[in-house]
Amino acid sequence: MFHVPGVPLTAVVEQVEIKKLHCGDNMILGFSIGGGIDQDPVQNPFSEDKNDKGIYVTRLTAEGPAEKAGLRMGDKIMQANGWDMTMVKHDCARKILTKKKEDVVRLLVTRKSLEEAVKHSMGKCGPWQQKDTTYNDVMQ
Amino acid sequence: MDTESNYSGYSYYSGRSRGSHRHRERSRDRHKPRGKDSRSEKSVTINAAPAEPLLDDSAPGEQVQDDNWGETTTAVTGTSEHSLSQEDVVRITKDLEDSVGLDCRRYLTLTLAVVLGLLVFLTPLAFLVLPHLLWPEKLRICGTACEGLFISVAFKLLILLLAVWALFFRPPRAGLPRVFVFRALLAVLVLLFVLSYWLFYGVRILDSQDEDYQGIVQYAVSLVDALLFIHYLAIVLLELRQLRPCFSVCVTRSTDGETRHYNLGQLSIQRAALAILERYYCDFPVHNPALLSASKSRAAKHLAGLKVYNVDGPGNNAAAAGLAHSQSRAMIAAAARRRDTSHNELYYEEAEHERRVRKRKARLVVAVEEAFTHIKRMQEEEQKKAPGDVMDPREAAQAIFPSMARALQKYLRTTKQQHCHSMESIQQHLAFCISSSLTPKAFLESYLSSGPTLQYSRDHWLARRWTLVSEAPVTSGLKDATVFLLRGGDFSLVATSRKIPYIQMSEEYVDPKSHKFVLRLQSETSV
Numbered sequence: 001m002f003h004v005p006g007v008p009l010t011a012v013v014e015q016v017e018i019k020k021l022h023c024g025d026n027m028i029l030g031f032s033i034g035g036g037i038d039q040d041p042v043q044n045p046f047s048e049d050k051n052d053k054g055i056y057v058t059r060l061t062a063e064g065p066a067e068k069a070g071l072r073m074g075d076k077i078m079q080a081n082g083w084d085m086t087m088v089k090h091d092c093a094r095k096i097l098t099k100k101k102e103d104v105v106r107l108l109v110t111r112k113s114l115e116e117a118v119k120h121s122m123g124k125c126g127p128w129q130q131k132d133t134t135y136n137d138v139m140q
Numbered sequence: 141m142d143t144e145s146n147y148s149g150y151s152y153y154s155g156r157s158r159g160s161h162r163h164r165e166r167s168r169d170r171h172k173p174r175g176k177d178s179r180s181e182k183s184v185t186i187n188a189a190p191a192e193p194l195l196d197d198s199a200p201g202e203q204v205q206d207d208n209w210g211e212t213t214t215a216v217t218g219t220s221e222h223s224l225s226q227e228d229v230v231r232i233t234k235d236l237e238d239s240v241g242l243d244c245r246r247y248l249t250l251t252l253a254v255v256l257g258l259l260v261f262l263t264p265l266a267f268l269v270l271p272h273l274l275w276p277e278k279l280r281i282c283g284t285a286c287e288g289l290f291i292s293v294a295f296k297l298l299i300l301l302l303a304v305w306a307l308f309f310r311p312p313r314a315g316l317p318r319v320f321v322f323r324a325l326l327a328v329l330v331l332l333f334v335l336s337y338w339l340f341y342g343v344r345i346l347d348s349q350d351e352d353y354q355g356i357v358q359y360a361v362s363l364v365d366a367l368l369f370i371h372y373l374a375i376v377l378l379e380l381r382q383l384r385p386c387f388s389v390c391v392t393r394s395t396d397g398e399t400r401h402y403n404l405g406q407l408s409i410q411r412a413a414l415a416i417l418e419r420y421y422c423d424f425p426v427h428n429p430a431l432l433s434a435s436k437s438r439a440a441k442h443l444a445g446l447k448v449y450n451v452d453g454p455g456n457n458a459a460a461a462g463l464a465h466s467q468s469r470a471m472i473a474a475a476a477r478r479r480d481t482s483h484n485e486l487y488y489e490e491a492e493h494e495r496r497v498r499k500r501k502a503r504l505v506v507a508v509e510e511a512f513t514h515i516k517r518m519q520e521e522e523q524k525k526a527p528g529d530v531m532d533p534r535e536a537a538q539a540i541f542p543s544m545a546r547a548l549q550k551y552l553r554t555t556k557q558q559h560c561h562s563m564e565s566i567q568q569h570l571a572f573c574i575s576s577s578l579t580p581k582a583f584l585e586s587y588l589s590s591g592p593t594l595q596y597s598r599d600h601w602l603a604r605r606w607t608l609v610s611e612a613p614v615t616s617g618l619k620d621a622t623v624f625l626l627r628g629g630d631f632s633l634v635a636t637s638r639k640i641p642y643i644q645m646s647e648e649y650v651d652p653k654s655h656k657f658v659l660r661l662q663s664e665t666s667v
Contacts, residue, residue: 029667040660094665
């Protein structure tokens with residue numbers, strides 16, 4: 001899941017659709033993010049590779065919209081509403097997720113268990129029964 | 141090459157010595173007890189033949205240190221505290237010629253030194269005076285220039301005289317086994333130098349009866365200048381060369397393992413040994429043989445536990461030697477196999493001893509503090525008012541000593557220090573503490589911890605005559621991994637030297653503006 005410049009990044013992702021919850025004046029999604037290209041990747045407890053500067057889900061509100069939608073703690077957010085989240089600043093990521101005009105946020109997240117699940121299912125059923133889309137990202 | 145230089149027992153003065161000083165010491169030494177004969181003879185014989193095979197397996201050599209050696213000698217004579225008199229040492233040595241040769245050598249070096257000194261001092265004066273004596277009418281009188289040169293010669297000679305005295309003629313601190321190489325070389329250099337000047341003087345001036353007196357005076361001045369430069373060389377060789385540390389010498393005492401590390405410059409082995417001994421007296425805690433008796437008794441118990449029976453009957457000598465070897469092997473194997481509980485005993489014994497010492501110390505501290513409260517320093521005005529019952533420090537010490545004497549004696553006995561301090565010395569110390577207004581804790585400090593050897597009475601200086609044992613010749617310089625032994629009394633000091641390495645340093649320039657820092661954050665935002 002770590003991006004090496006010039007090498008295409010392949011990851012198995014899951015699409016998570018979260019409806020924002022109205023809480024008073026603002027709309028919340030029910031999780032916290034950490035990471036970003038302007039942050040210190042070494043302190044990220046969820047990343048496999050400590051040079052990974054992606055956006056990770058660090059906290060999840062219990063029974064919040066994110067948890068109900070299937071988001072889990074430690075997930076790496078690859079894309080949010082079409083916007084890339086693998087190479088963004090922390091504040092940019094926050095802005096993308098908290099746009100006032102959007103009610104719904106569609107995230108593409110990846111976690112380690114997804115990769116294993118795909119391998120497992122490929123072994124059993126065959127290559128054309130993949131449940132999740134394979135995310136291909138070619139970065140220059 | 142094994143060179144055991146035993147000559148130090150005869151206390152050589154390297155090059156220079158005071159005749160009268162030596163005579164006085166001799167007559168004083170004559171009155172000292174002669175108990176050391178058998179000890180030294182014993183030391184010679186023990187060195188030659190190894191002791192029991194169990195303890196000494198190696199070939200006999202100077203480096204053999206028999207565990208029981210100290211024990212045997214102190215048991216035999218009991219007078220190991222007194223230093224050896226010169227008469228005893230001279231008698232003990234088998235080589236009579238050597239003793240006669242020694243005296244000759246000492247006197248010879250002294251006379252040589254004095255003769256050389258006189259020659260050096262009188263030569264410039266002779267150069268100046270001879271023309272006036274031999275051909276006074278032919279000499280051209282020179283005025284102020286010559287007078288200036290006379291004054292300079294006079295002052296330079298005075299400085300030379302003082303400097304030579306300071307460097308060569310002060311009373312020596314110690315007697316070393318071999319002659320001091322640098323001094324001998326310098327003496328030879330000075331002699332050659334002066335002789336060559338005389339040669340030129342004789343040929344060019346005396347023979348031709350030169351009339352130019354100013355030239356002669358300048359010749360004499362150049363001689364004195366050159367002598368001053370040689371003296372400068374002497375200072376560098378004798379004093380300055382050894383100041384910069386080049387070697388780190390690790391000195392270990394053989395009996396209890398006390399170790400110190402000293403930094404020495406480039407010295408010969410004998411001078412390094414002298415430097416180490418001087419520091420030994422100042423740094424090492426005093427050697428207390430009573431503290432070693434516990435480990436010796438444990439070692440004896442180990443050996444006593446096993447008995448070896450010779451089942452095969454007596455054989456010839458060759459077999460017996462092999463038998464002794466196999467016997468010792470068998471004993472070691474058996475000792476390793478049997479289940480030994482001596483470590484248990486040691487542990488409990490040490491714990492018990494620790495407890496006893498602490499209890500005695502507590503009683504002692506209380507007794508001393510109480511005793512000190514009875515003494516109060518009188519002020520000036522009070523002294524005039526009550527002249528009676530006023531004591532000086534000595535009487536005050538004698539007054540309060542009995543109340544703490546018992547506790548102090550018990551404590552010293554428990555820590556096995558009782559022979560280091562006599563009643564007299566304790567009372568003296570107490571009087572000193574009272575007059576300096578020291579607290580009881582300060583008074584006790586010298587009894588709670590053992591100080592360096594110099595602090596104790598002369599008896600405990602033990603060996604003032606030391607033997608330097610080394611494989612390399614003692615006038616050769618210290619090198620890396622030189623090992624030598626200093627034997628004195630019933631223990632010895634093992635010294636190992638290590639050279640300070642050559643350091644290659646390179647530089648790196650750091651621009652003060654290059655110190656830049658970034659903040660490493662890991663923030664968490666909830667969305």
